Amino acid sequence: MTSRSSSLDAVVAEVEARAGAGLARPGVAADAIDGIVPGIVAQPPTPVALATTLAWATETGRTVVVRGGGTKLGWGASPGSVDLLLSTTAMNAVVEHRHGDLTATVQAGATLAETNAVLSRHRQWLPLDPPWSDRATIGGIVAANDSGPRRQRHGTPRDLIIGMTLARADGLMAKTGGIVVKNVAGYDLARLLTGSFGCLGVILTATFKLAPLSEASRTVSVAFPASARCGPLVADLLAHASTPSALELATPPATMLIRFESVEAVAVEQAEHAATLARDHGGTPVVLTGEDETAAWRGHDARVFDREGTILKLTIMPADLSSTLAWLDDVATARQLDYVVTGRAGLGVLFVGLHGVVSEQATFVTALRERLPVGRGSATIQRADPELKALVDVWGPVGDGLRIMQEVKRRFDPTGTLNPGRGPGGL
Amino acid sequence: MDAVFLAELERIVGPDGLVRDAGDLLTYESDALVRLRERPAAAVLPDTVDQVQQVVRLCHRSKVPFVARGSGTGLSGGALPHPDGVLIVLTRLNRVLDIDIPNQRITVEPGVTNLEVTRRVASSGYYYAPDPSSQVICSIGGNVAENSGGAHCLKYGFTVHHVLGVEVVLPDGELAHLGGEALDSPGLDLLGVIVGSEGTLAVVTKVTLRLVRRPEAVQMLLVAFDSTDAAGNAVSDIISAGIIPAAIEMMDRTTIRAAEAAVHPGFPDAEAVLIVELDGPRSEVVALFARVEAVCARNNGWGVQVARDEAQRGRIWMGRKAAFAAMGRIAPNYYVQDGVIPRSKLPEVLRRIRQLEIESGLTIGNVFHAGDGNLHPLVCYDAAVDGQADLAEQVATEILTYCLDVGGSLTGEHGIGADKACHMPKMFTTADLETMQLVRAAFDPDQICNPDKLFPTPRLCGEVPGPYRAHPAEIAGLIDRV
Structure with a gap:
């Protein structure tokens, strides 16, 4: 045994003393984040064990990354070092489902799919449908404020969260919000932690308002001869009384998926209405239900998220949809980049899957950001080779709020323990 | 000075x-x-x-x-x-800066009133969803500070769900722009903390709001019950049936009578009434409305009034919104709190309040957002009678304790302010409050921005409790502090 590995053993023992026996091990290649292998991986079984382990890391000057299902670990800047990777997956209980109140409290390490399986016993769900929901955990989804097509109706974790417990870098555990749907007592730290990418604290449990499962669903799948037809259909749909639960586009080839969830008669009626409008706009609609509908949505998700390569998240003003799609096509073609776009056509939130020469991709991202003044849109890199991350900042400009964000980070995590340098603006 | x-x-x-x-x-x-x-x-x-x-x-x-x-x-x-x-x-900062219908956004200065926002976009078929009862006069800046709600939050959420971006003056005088007109600006969600921070972090000088399309149809019914229990159960049953109405309001005998005396909305003389409003696509509203009527009937609701037109709807809402002011006809003064409870606990908590009314000898009216579990107990008293004001405050505080006992909150929409700062340790531990103070310290290290609000201080509340220590159950890993 070399002296290095014996010192590693000693550290593992230190972590095990806090996280629990047999619950810490040296990191291996499969744990790597952008090629950086964590020193130790620990999987504390309880919030207190996690908080205690975190406090030890902070006191001993180690850097910490928190991992749930590991589906979004590549988001953010490449880490300089990861001394300790804290896994939340041993804390995976649905703590309480108050079905009469339409709320639930869930531990951070539970997957969304497990959570919704439990909630479905009372015909309710946590209405989020981000990518990889069979593996993605509640903690990770909240920390990234991730969502999916049904954001159109239900919003993001930020809109649904009503309470949280968290462990601070110094190991202190704190609560914010509560279990009631309406509550303005104190600062809303749950929203601050939502989308904070693990930079401020570790989410232990989250409490959400839920939605009833809908009785019926129909999806109108529309094929268009050109993506330019999507924008006008979206505007037309939303100007009518149409209330889709998802309003998605994908291109190339240009298609839209428009979902209606309600009581049977209403889902059917709205789907037929949308199909008629789609024909008026030169599209070819098909109304889907049952397994065909499920398969269409699975395929839609896979178009960007299940393929290799770079993923960009793009937010724009919703009315700029057509001009943005045209621009993307022009520039990608000129730079010989292969691309596919999917996303929330009614909200101006798009995901771009990108393939091609890395320097051309970097130029593409930079040019895209030049089109988007801070506050009127953004282009962030969600997944990329470290090579691309080295060429362009993954987050892009944050604006004049950065100074105060840095100050918040400094107060929550003065030693720079949590996910240092990886968050927006280098937090 | x-x-x-x-x-x-x-x-x-x-x-x-x-x-x-x-x-x-x-x-x-x-x-x-x-x-x-x-x-x-x-x-x-x-x-x-x-x-x-x-x-x-x-x-x-x-x-x-x-x-x-x-x-x-x-x-x-x-x-x-x-x-x-x-x-x-900030009342002179009252300009509407930009109306952007294609993107369903409006940007205003903080002194613009809540209702003015809706007025400016109504002709395009849009409105601004949060509707606190003071909406004719209350300002958007104040709404942002308090995270204001209203009768329709059950379906549409609060101010925080409708503010996309703000410009603020930080306590050192520098400007910052948080959030934006587009969604998901990169960076920490400081906007989410500013909303509801009660003016303790910054001064808001510009606000971009999301506009909501007017629903195709709105239907409302008013239904009477012989007990607040029955009305409370009907609320739970509606929610359990998977129906999210735009609003569910409850009034009890005291507030019904007060409203009736003041504005004659034609409410039945009952122990409780529910006002249920559904909105959305016409066919959906029709389908769900029938189910709501059935749920109310199952809970022995009676005297159903269905608002057939805008005038009838207006009359019923007027009766509801007049309840506060109308309490003046019952007592010279009243004290109001707005504690929140899980909605399934409504019958239990209302019974405790009734008992407290008997014990204290003070009339307590209840008019509230039942769908959200957001109570508004009106504790009536006569300030001219020695000791009654103090008694009323004690009774109102006791009701807040009931709310916390069932896992609720000190406030659903009115805020903590100077009023309830000393109650915060009843709901939050020292660690919770200290963590909130980290945000405060980041924005306002000198504590000059609306000091002495929201947080308990020795000056306001006497000695505050010592540092929080984990409960043995917590150390054992049971999370029951949620």
Whole structure:
């Protein structure tokens, strides 16, 4: 045994003393984040064990990354070092489902799919449908404020969260919000932690308002001869009384998926209405239900998220949809980049899957950001080779709020323990 | 406040924008929580964002506290002035800056009233969803500070769900833009913390709001019950049936009678009434409305009135919204709290309140957002009778304790302010509060931005409890502090 590995053993023992026996091990290649292998991986079984382990890391000057299902670990800047990777997956209980109140409290390490399986016993769900929901955990989804097509109706974790417990870098555990749907007592730290990418604290449990499962669903799948037809259909749909639960586009080839969830008669009626409008706009609609509908949505998700390569998240003003799609096509073609776009056509939130020469991709991202003044849109890199991350900042400009964000980070995590340098603006 | 400071203030806002005479300052001594009064050293009425910045910079340099105020309709003393500080009155910042219908957004200054936003976009078929009962007069800046709700939050959420971006003047006088017109601006969600921070982090000078398309159909019914239990059960059953109405409001016998006496909305003489409003696509509203009627019938509801047109709807809402003011016909004074409970606990908590009414001898009216579990107990008293005001405050505090006992909150929409700051340790541990203070310290290290609000301080509350220690159950890993 070399002296290095014996010192590693000693550290593992230190972590095990806090996280629990047999619950810490040296990191291996499969744990790597952008090629950086964590020193130790620990999987504390309880919030207190996690908080205690975190406090030890902070006191001993180690850097910490928190991992749930590991589906979004590549988001953010490449880490300089990861001394300790804290896994939340041993804390995976649905703590309480108050079905009469339409709320639930869930531990951070539970997957969304497990959570919704439990909630479905009372015909309710946590209405989020981000990518990889069979593996993605509640903690990770909240920390990234991730969502999916049904954001159109239900919003993001930020809109649904009503309470949280968290462990601070110094190991202190704190609560914010509560279990009631309406509550303005104190600062809303749950929203601050939502989308904070693990930079401020570790989410232990989250409490959400839920939605009833809908009785019926129909999806109108529309094929268009050109993506330019999507924008006008979206505007037309939303100007009518149409209330889709998802309003998605994908291109190339240009298609839209428009979902209606309600009581049977209403889902059917709205789907037929949308199909008629789609024909008026030169599209070819098909109304889907049952397994065909499920398969269409699975395929839609896979178009960007299940393929290799770079993923960009793009937010724009919703009315700029057509001009943005045209621009993307022009520039990608000129730079010989292969691309596919999917996303929330009614909200101006798009995901771009990108393939091609890395320097051309970097130029593409930079040019895209030049089109988007801070506050009127953004282009962030969600997944990329470290090579691309080295060429362009993954987050892009944050604006004049950065100074105060840095100050918040400094107060929550003065030693720079949590996910240092990886968050927006280098937090 | 020294003469040099006052002269400097006057240079910034002009003689017309500075109020310093005791008589003129009377207007600003309190917000709608008139029980708490304090005269500010000076009040300023800036015309421009630049003036706000200059005033805040001046305060920052001199370490003088400042408090921002909108229309003064707040119910928790959030805009209570500081005796040694400057009150920054934002009513002159009342311009609508941009209406962007294609993107369903509007950008306004903080002094614009809530209802004005809807008025400006109504002709395009849109409206602004949060509708606090003071919406005719309350300001958007105040709504942002308090995370205001209203009757329709059940389906549409609160201010925080409808604010996309803000421009703020930080306590050091620098400008920052948080959120934006597009969604998901990169960076920490400081916007989510600013909303509901009760003016303790920054002064909001510009707000971009999301507009909502008017629903195709709205239907409302009013239904009577022989007990608040039955009405409470009907609320739970509606939610359990998977129906999310736009609003579910409850009134009890006391508030029904008060409203009836004041504005004659034609409410039945019952122990409780529910007002249920559904909106959305016409066919959906029709289908769900029938189910709501069936749920109410199953819970022995009677005297159903279905609002057939806008006029009838207006009449019923008028009856509901008049309830507060109408309490004046029952008692000379009343004390209102807005604690929240899980909605399934409504029958239980209402029974406890009824018992408290009997024990205290004070009439307690209940009119509230039942769908959200957001109570508004109106504790009636006569200030002229010795000791009744104190008794009323004790009774109201006791009701808050009931709310916390069942896992609820001190406030659903009125805010903590100066009113309930001392109650915060009942709901949050020292660790919780200290963590919130980290945010405060990041924004306002000098504690000059609306100090003495929201957090308990020894000055306000006497000695505050010592540092929080984990409960053995917590150490064992049971999370029951949620």
